Amino acid sequence: MxxxxxxxxxxxxxxxxxxxxxxxxxxxxxxxxxxxxxxxKLPVAFVNQDQGAVINGKSRNLGNEITEELKSDENIKWVLTTDAEAKTGIQNREYYAEVSIPADFS
Known part of the structure; x- marks a missing residue:
């Protein structure tokens, strides 16, 4: 046994x-x-604060141009939001990351 x-x-x-x-x-x-x-499915907060500028005699806002491109991008779940909402979302784990375009980007 x-x-x-x-x-x-x-x-x-x-x-x-x-x-x-x-x-x-x-x-x-x-x-x-x-x-x-x-x-x-990965939520990433995208904040566009760009004010635009005159480039080569033309008024352009590069931040808005990038934002329009991201709207059609389906590779990542871009969430267009404000800076305050992005910070809160990061703290509450609603967003994985934050991408921010500053006001003087253009």
């Missing part, structure tokens, strides 16, 4: 040594197999 318990324990230990790393690798590696597959 004692010999049978000893064999059972050895088999249990061997099974654990084999199965636990396999379970760990499935969960760990699944994050690295395709890290870009869910970026469109």
């Amino acid at each position: 004692a010999l049978e318990k000893k064999r059972w324990r050895k088999r249990a230990v061997i099974a654990a040594v084999i199965i636990l790393p396999l379970i760990y690798s499935v969960f760990f590696l699944s994050a690295f197999w395709d890290p870009y597959s869910k970026l469109e």
Whole structure:
């Protein structure tokens, strides 16, 4: 009886040594197999404070031009917001990051 318990324990230990790393690798590696597959769900706050400027005799607002391009970008979930809302959203973990264009960008 004692010999049978000893064999059972050895088999249990061997099974654990084999199965636990396999379970760990499935969960760990699944994050690295395709890290870009869910970026469109990643909320990033985008703040445009650009006031515009006269460039080569033409009035331009480069911040607005970038904002218009980001509206059509579906690779990341851009959330157009104000600076205060972005800071609050970062603190409350509503946004993963903040991208801000300063007032004197143009």
